[in-house]
Amino acid sequence: MIRSQDDVGGSCVVVESGIPEPTDLTIVERKGWGHPDTLADHLAERLSREYSTYTMEHFGGVLHHNFDKLALLGGRSEVRYGSGRMLQPVRVLVNGRATGICGGELIPVDEMVVAATKAFFHERLPMLDANLRIELNITNNPSPGAVVTDGGVAPERSSWFAPRSLEDLRERRVLLANDTSLGTGWAPESPYETFIRDLVDHLSGPNGFRQDHPWCGSDVKLMGYAARDVLDIVLCVPQLSAHVADLGQYLANKQRILAECRRWASSRWPQLEARFRLNVRDVPDRDELYLTHTGSSIESGDEGVVGRGNRVNGLITPLRPMNVEGANGKNPVYHVGKLYNLAARQIAQRLHEATGGYAEVHLVSATGLRLARPWRILVRLTAAEVLAEKVHAEVFDVLDDFPALTRRILTTDLVLS
DSSP states (O other): OEEEEEEETTEEEEEEESOOOOOSEEEEEEEOTTSHHHHHHHHHHHHHHHHHHHHHHHHSSOOSEEOTTOEEEOOEEEEETTEEEEEEOEEEEEEEEEOOEETTEEOOHHHHHHHHHHHHHHHHOGGGTTSEEEEEEEEOOOOSOOOOOTTOOOOGGGGTTSOSSGGGOGGGTOOBOSSSOEEEEEEOOOHHHHHHHHHHHHHHSTTSHHHHOTTBOSOOEEEEEEETTEEEEEEEOOEEGGGOOSHHHHHHHHHHHHHHHHHHHHHHOTTOOOEEEEOTTOBGGGTBOOEESSSSGGGTTOEEETTSSOOTTSOBOTTSOOOOOOOTTSOTTTOHHHHHHHHHHHHHHHHHHHHSSOEEEEEEOOTTSBTTSOSEEEEEESOSOOOHHHHHHHHHHHHTTHHHHHHHHHHSOTTOO
């Protein structure tokens, strides 16, 4: 292994080349569209995008906000064959901060959040429409650092969530890291990792299996183990009680799901015998089944929290480098927990394409330093012979384009993993 270390524009860049190939073992988890943690992630990101779009249209820039501490508290339901009902509502705890006034003009933050939350759940879990309780815990308190002195001039930080104009926002002059944190990315994915993401989306998303099988719920969760010619998968897929008349139909539907999983696997690996286990906690003799009213466990006791689900690549991969940052709901302009994870993934993909080998990238920030110049940058490559200068060029080509990344976040589903 060869290691180089250089100072590039204030960033310490370490490049390791000739590292060992990653293990061929794969353990990967994905939480589907109706999983409570995915719901929390996607709702937080919806709120950030809608708030950002509103302030862009009305003030010309993204004002300070974060909704990345949002949480969902499960309700209570009752299910029977052929019917179901909610007994207690699902609680949506919208925790965070948002600028409520700019230049004397009020921003309808509460109304915007409530409308966006109702629209989101109407799309994802329409059976919950009348069974949501939205609790707003949104402040406009600035971060620590505003020291009051006898000079009579308020510190700049004190106006971050109540700016007189966009010129009160420091990021309009220079983008600085908001936190001491890190972003992690790697490439390429194994075929098994890609397959698992695609299969979960097919089963749980709006445009796949559920279109023709209305009894299939969206709270799909999959755990996979793969090694060379072995693919072993455990998955949970709920059914909607209104569309399941009896136990026999529930069991027949399970067989349809398993057949679909095998069909998907055989279409990619005809010679591979993939094993699938579905809803292993079911006890049919006692009518203990994954049968739901809404299609998600959020209806009955389960909880969802931003950052506990899929990483920005849509997967949970314990044998790959990861970090615990929750990207969804963070400010898309300068929050490193969002931007560094997306950028690290993009850099790793470019380095993989350039070298033909495995690449992993770690971007480490220090609060208050330039966003485009992380405190530490670690690049690790299986390629044995690389030019550090070419690696640096790929890294900083991405880092110097954060405004474009912000625009992509606001106009595409880049973060909705």
